Amino acid sequence: MIYNLPFIAVVAMILIGLYAVLFKRNLVKMVIGISIIESGVNLFLITLGYRWWGENGGVAPIFTSAPSEAVKNAPESMVLPVPQALTLTSIVIGVAVLALMLSLVMHLYKHYGTLDIIKIRRMNEE
Amino acid sequence: MITWESFLETFETGSGFWNPLVWITAVVVAFLIVYIIRGYGKKDYKEKTGQTQAFLPGNPEYEKEQMHIKGSNVYWGFTESLKWVYKVLDKIHTGNPSDYVLWFVIIMGVLFVIVEVI
Amino acid sequence: MNWFELLTLHSPALIVAVPLLAAFLTPLISKINDIVRNLFVLIMLSITGLLVAILGYDVFTNGIRVYVFGGGVPLPSGMTLPVRIMFEVDAMSIFMIIITIVLAFISIIYSLSYLKNQDGLDKYYTIVLLLIASVFGMELTGDLFNFFVFLEISCITSCALIAFYIHKKESILAAFNYIVISSIGALFILFAIALLYGQYNALNMATLASSIEFTFFDKIALVLLITGLAMKAGLVPMHMWLPDAYGRAPASVTIILIGATMASFYALLRVSFTIYGNSLAVELNKVGNSSIKLNMILGTFVLVLAIITIIVGVLMALKQSNLKKMIAFAAIAEIGYMFLAVGSWLVALNDPNLAVAGFNALKGGIFHIINDVLDIGLLFLVAGAIYYATKETSLNMMGGLARNMKYTTVFFIIGLLAVSGMPPMNGFASKLLIYESTYLINPILAIVAVLCSILLLAVFVKVLHSAFLGPEIPDFKDVKEVPKSMLAAMGVIACVIIIFGLFPDMIVNNLVQPAAEALANNSNYITSVLGGGA
Numbered sequence: 001m002i003y004n005l006p007f008i009a010v011v012a013m014i015l016i017g018l019y020a021v022l023f024k025r026n027l028v029k030m031v032i033g034i035s036i037i038e039s040g041v042n043l044f045l046i047t048l049g050y051r052w053w054g055e056n057g058g059v060a061p062i063f064t065s066a067p068s069e070a071v072k073n074a075p076e077s078m079v080l081p082v083p084q085a086l087t088l089t090s091i092v093i094g095v096a097v098l099a100l101m102l103s104l105v106m107h108l109y110k111h112y113g114t115l116d117i118i119k120i121r122r123m124n125e126e
Numbered sequence: 127m128i129t130w131e132s133f134l135e136t137f138e139t140g141s142g143f144w145n146p147l148v149w150i151t152a153v154v155v156a157f158l159i160v161y162i163i164r165g166y167g168k169k170d171y172k173e174k175t176g177q178t179q180a181f182l183p184g185n186p187e188y189e190k191e192q193m194h195i196k197g198s199n200v201y202w203g204f205t206e207s208l209k210w211v212y213k214v215l216d217k218i219h220t221g222n223p224s225d226y227v228l229w230f231v232i233i234m235g236v237l238f239v240i241v242e243v244i
Numbered sequence: 245m246n247w248f249e250l251l252t253l254h255s256p257a258l259i260v261a262v263p264l265l266a267a268f269l270t271p272l273i274s275k276i277n278d279i280v281r282n283l284f285v286l287i288m289l290s291i292t293g294l295l296v297a298i299l300g301y302d303v304f305t306n307g308i309r310v311y312v313f314g315g316g317v318p319l320p321s322g323m324t325l326p327v328r329i330m331f332e333v334d335a336m337s338i339f340m341i342i343i344t345i346v347l348a349f350i351s352i353i354y355s356l357s358y359l360k361n362q363d364g365l366d367k368y369y370t371i372v373l374l375l376i377a378s379v380f381g382m383e384l385t386g387d388l389f390n391f392f393v394f395l396e397i398s399c400i401t402s403c404a405l406i407a408f409y410i411h412k413k414e415s416i417l418a419a420f421n422y423i424v425i426s427s428i429g430a431l432f433i434l435f436a437i438a439l440l441y442g443q444y445n446a447l448n449m450a451t452l453a454s455s456i457e458f459t460f461f462d463k464i465a466l467v468l469l470i471t472g473l474a475m476k477a478g479l480v481p482m483h484m485w486l487p488d489a490y491g492r493a494p495a496s497v498t499i500i501l502i503g504a505t506m507a508s509f510y511a512l513l514r515v516s517f518t519i520y521g522n523s524l525a526v527e528l529n530k531v532g533n534s535s536i537k538l539n540m541i542l543g544t545f546v547l548v549l550a551i552i553t554i555i556v557g558v559l560m561a562l563k564q565s566n567l568k569k570m571i572a573f574a575a576i577a578e579i580g581y582m583f584l585a586v587g588s589w590l591v592a593l594n595d596p597n598l599a600v601a602g603f604n605a606l607k608g609g610i611f612h613i614i615n616d617v618l619d620i621g622l623l624f625l626v627a628g629a630i631y632y633a634t635k636e637t638s639l640n641m642m643g644g645l646a647r648n649m650k651y652t653t654v655f656f657i658i659g660l661l662a663v664s665g666m667p668p669m670n671g672f673a674s675k676l677l678i679y680e681s682t683y684l685i686n687p688i689l690a691i692v693a694v695l696c697s698i699l700l701l702a703v704f705v706k707v708l709h710s711a712f713l714g715p716e717i718p719d720f721k722d723v724k725e726v727p728k729s730m731l732a733a734m735g736v737i738a739c740v741i742i743i744f745g746l747f748p749d750m751i752v753n754n755l756v757q758p759a760a761e762a763l764a765n766n767s768n769y770i771t772s773v774l775g776g777g778a
Contacts, residue, residue: 014435018231021428022224027420030223034427041435048442083441086389090434093396097427100400104407104420111413117222124221124414137673137749141680146668146746194714196640198565200706205563215560219484221417223424229481230428234471240541241463 006047013040027108027115031101038094042087049083248298255299256311256331259341260381262292267373274366282356285369289349289376296345300338304758308334308772310386330448332386334769335758336610340383340510342755343614346740347503347621348376354625354733355496357726358632368408375401375500382507386773388437389447391511392430395476398504399426406493406501418488425485429472436468449519450773453766458523458538469515470542476508478579480553487560490572495628498568499621502575506613509582513763516542521766525594543590550587551692553580558699565639567630567707571623574663574700578616584693585609585678588685601684606764608677611756615662615670615744622659622737623704626652629726629734630711639710641719646712648723653712655734660708662741664701670741673748 013036020033051058058079059066066078105115112120136145205212218225251258266288274281303309311331351372359365378401381394403426407419437447439461446452456462475482486505490498517524524539557577564570585605592602629652636642646653662669665676675697683690725731744751762768 018227021227021424022231024224030424034424034431037428037431041431041438044435045438048438080445082447086438086441089389089393093393096400097396097423100403101420101423101427104403104416104423107407107410107416108413108420111416117224120417121221124417135749137752141684142676144667144673144676144748146673146748149667150746194643196643196710198563198640200710201562201702208559211559212563215556218481219487219560221421221484221488223421223485226421226425226482226484227428229484230425230471230475233474233482234432234467237467237471237545238464240545241467241538 006043006050010040010044010047013037013043025116025118027105027117030117031098031105034101035094035098038090038097042090042094045083045087045090049079051079251295252298252302254311255295255302256309256333256384257313259292259295259299260377260384262288262295263373263377263380267370267377270370270373271366274369278365281366281369285352285373288373289345289352292380293345293349296341299333300342303333303335303338304754308332308762308768310772329390330386330450330773331384332450332769332773333384334772335762336510336513337383339610339614339755339759340507341380343506343617344376344379344383344503347499347617350621350625350733350737351496351499353736354499354628354730355494357729358496358628359494360727368405371401371404372497372500375405375504379500379504379507382504383510386449387447388440388449388452392434392437395433395508395511396427396430398507399423399430402489402497402501402504405497406489408494408497409492412492414488415492418485418492421485422489425482426476429475432468433472436465436472439465439468448773449514450770453519453521454770454774456520456523458520458526462520462523466516466520470512473508473512473515474549477505477512478553478576479549479583480556480576480580483553483557483576486576487569487572490575490624491566491569495568495624495631498624498628502617502621502624505579506617509579509613513586517763518766518769524590537594539590539593543587543593546583546587546590547686547689550580550583551689553577553583554692554696558696558703561703562699562706566637567627567639567711568624568637570639570703570707571620571627574623574703575616575620577696577700578612578620578663581675581678581693582609582612582616584682584689585612588682588689592685598685601681603760603764604677605681605685607752607756607760608674608681610759610763611748611752612674612678614755615674618737618741618744619659619662619669619671622655622734622741623663625730625734625737626656626659629730632726632730633723634720639707642711642717643714643720644712644716645720645723647716648720649712649725651725651731652734655738656708656712658738658741660701660704662745663704665697666701668745670744670748673745673752 017033017035017037017040020036021030024030024033058077061078061081063071069077108120109115112123114120114123136143266285270281270285273284299309309332311333312328313330314328355368355372359368362368375398378394378397382391382398385391385394400423403419403423406422407416409415440452441447443459443461444452444455446455471482478486490501493501524537524542526538554577557573557575557580561570561573561577564573585608589602589606589609592598592605595602629649630642630645631637633649633652634642634645658669662671665671675693679690679693682693
């Protein structure tokens with residue numbers, strides 16, 4: 001059961017992030033919600049590659065700093081490095097998207113003077 | 127690979143066919159026939175007098191600039207009679223991103239139910 | 245190996261690499277002069293066009309081409325495939341790439357004089373080249389995570405381009421809507437890719453296609469992928485970012501955005517027909533004596549949404565007064581036609597009576613991609629030309645422009661006839677295929693499709709009357725014709741539209757038929773990567 005805890009955390013983070021995007025009116029809160037969803041998906045990616053170190057487990061795939069019995073039956077004793085590469089790529093993409101969204105929020109505040117999405121829409125209609 | 131004859135082939139769907147070159151030839155031939163028939167009409171009329179103007183009974187005619195119907199008013203009858211549809215559609219296209227993501231979640235839920243995940 | 249074969253061998257990678265390199269060199273070169281920068285961008289795009297022509301000739305004569313990054317050198321453990329990132333080019337990918345390079349070329353030629361007096365143009369050309377490179381990557385790749393990376397690149401760059409007019413508040417709001425929706429869609433797509441990776445230990449599309457069994461998590465992944473990609477392609481009711489984004493961007497950017505939307509549609513086809521192709525016949529439920537298969541359920545769902553898309557798109561287009569927003573709603577209706585064709589093929593998949601009709605519908609849908617892109621692109625270019633000449637976007641203020649802008653009026657009439665499916669333009673040929681094949685599946689679909697085509701004609705005749713015909717308005721007395729490069733771009737598209745309209749059979753047999761066959765049957769795709777016997 002305890003090994004399923006990260007997966008439950010992933011679903012919880014995605015639901016919390018979706019709630020923040022759907023039901024909050026402040027623009028910055030929407031951006032924070034998207035950031036939470038992205039953290040949840042990254043957690044899911046990195047949990048997929050987990051193998052417990054012990055009996056039939058795995059160590060990090062670096063040859064020079066692994067314990068000696070792990071080096072002896074390499075590469076079966078090392079985890080796959082692919083999920084870690086995917087997660088790094090996704091984190092970098094998330095940083096870029098977050099920077100762009102926040103700069104757009106800054107420009108919106110300069111134009112409209114408020115950060116409430118409903119007031120902005122009402123100002124845009126007239 | 128691409129021969130000269132393949133330019134002239136007929137486009138066949140499963141239950142019909144369409145050949146644009148034959149169609150254009152037919153239209154040109156019809157045009158010529160109409161033009162020849164037009165040539166048999168009366169040629170003696172005085173231009174730019176009352177003989178060539180359209181007859182509009184009723185109210186006096188305004189200038190052309192004041193009679194031009196602007197953009198949004200062109201299809202007034204259509205939009206008036208479908209007012210009930212447009213009221214719903216205008217309320218849906220609100221403009222905040224929260225509503226757009228709400229529709230995304232709704233469609234995802236419907237598809238989950240259909241494919242029998244839930 | 246002479247130089248021609250070497251170029252053909254490396255062309256899939258070069259098609260993505262050349263615009264990328266040009267994008268990073270453009271800020272340096274633009275410090276010299278403006279004309280040198282424009283020439284540099286045009287030369288780099290011409291080189292890419294040459295590579296596309298070489299690759300297209302190779303794929304159409306020799307079959308699928310697989311390009312492995314990292315050569316074919318085996319790993320120490322003896323594994324050779326499919327660990328590395330691969331580009332796999334079959335007939336459908338080449339079809340989409342031809343569309344993209346034509347759009348990119350037209351857009352750059354148009355923006356040479358459309359954006360002449362704006363500043364910040366060196367950043368504009370950089371970001372446009374990055375967007376073009378990312379759309380090429382989306383259409384060439386054979387690896388799911390690589391597709392996600394290119395999707396995110398296209399999302400970020402197109403958001404920056406939509407907010408080009410920073411001094412107007414509506415463009416920034418449209419860009420913010422676009423990036424919120426795109427990033428949520430992309431994050432759910434990443435979740436689905438992670439689900440598939442966790443089950444099968446493979447990210448390669450061909451490996452996934454050959455080893456997929458339709459378990460519970462595969463169902464979740466299919467739903468997430470379809471919904472995310474359909475949102476980026478503009479299916480109702482997730483379409484609402486489209487009018488704002490297409491309407492507020494400058495006209496030369498909107499054309500490439502249309503290409504990015506079509507790349508998402510291509511990815512939807514690739515996911516549901518190539519990766520899940522073997523499990524489309526899985527039986528999900530039994531009603532009495534007949535079994536309901538997955539393709540029937542998915543097909544009916546897509547058909548219902550497609551009909552709603554067409555109707556909503558056309559009805560909303562009739563009411564707009566902003567010209568570009570109106571054309572964007574018409575674009576939504578046209579995307580509905582493509583989904584209609586795909587849905588009817590899904591429904592007719594395993595039925596022996598309707599097999600020919602279903603395949604014709606798929607051919608019609610794929611032919612409609614290229615027709616729709618050209619027609620809507622021409623209409624957006626004309627809208628940009630009107631904005632350039634009169635600085636007006638609202639239809640209520642325009643009138644009588646045909647006296648001064650004769651060429652633009654002719655191009656607009658060609659675009660009008662093509663979009664609404666009038667003979668002899670290319671829109672008629674693809675819509676005829678769609679009407680006749682969906683009629684055999686269910687008559688109501690064809691009736692709704694024909695009616696909404698006529699309403700589309702009504703929409704654009706309204707624009708013709710309000711903007712071009714009518715008496716002369718004193719504000720627009722000295723409006724001049726637009727500069728020559730914009731006319732050249734519009735003229736090229738109009739010529740291609742007329743050529744596609746006059747010779748539809750040649751185009752369908754040589755371009756569309758191989759693409760439809762490559763989609764309908766995924767065994768070629770799998771055996772090119774995994775060797776024989778998959």
